[in-house]
Amino acid sequence: MELPLLNRYELMWMLVLFDLPVVEKYERKEATQFRNFLLDNGFGMIQYSIYTKLFSGKDACEKYYKMIKDNLPSEGKVDIITITDKQY
Template sequence: MFDLPVLTKKERKEANAFRKRLQNQGFERCQFSIYMRWCPGKEVAERHVKQIKGFLPEGGKVDIVTITDKQYERIITFVSSRRASKKKRDQYTLF
């Protein structure tokens, strides 16, 4: 989750570049300033934390929350006032 300054043209350009870098690292957008990525382990997650810290624009704020697969499965989503149907999340398989 992040909050970036976007008052000037330069700040907007830096914010867009930040979003693109997240996407290039395999993050997907959940909401405008909330991105998520599945990591196969703690070491991979820590590597992404270091990379994000390295390209965070001046004046930006990032909060990183790590949750387990089980915790993610328990997310309840509402669309309007109705409970959304559960999406089946595929786990990645490497060969």
Template structure:
């Protein structure tokens, strides 16, 4: 089956976690490190993104994230297609830049 920009997915995890106490800071850092270990990259502070091969992979990652959410705070997950990702407008220091790097297709044979 050919790759389709409408089936390939992106995940955006946004979170607002309390960091008032040492325990809260430790929980927030642990959650952030979990996202990094899962292959997410920081897009902005408290916003992490990851490319996924399709809906089944997205569902599995959401399930894993659910199990790691700290007791306090708020976590939101947004999923969208690769085609939608390509239409993202990124502004940095008043200049337009292209969205993050695109995935590369690996050939085994």
């Protein structure tokens, strides 16, 4: 049985970009915990504050969007961008 090929417009990339404060010890700890959360959930580091992951569709992206939202650090700025594989 042959598996169907996924359309490059259906595959979605999620980019998580963040700028977190790291002056105080607790801020460094939160920033490290957030980065480890992303790595533990299959995201790859592009730069120190940019992580990406490829998803099979919009529904999978929405699940991870909620997970990230639930694990945000108390301070700083986190942005999430989703684009199709074709756009990437």
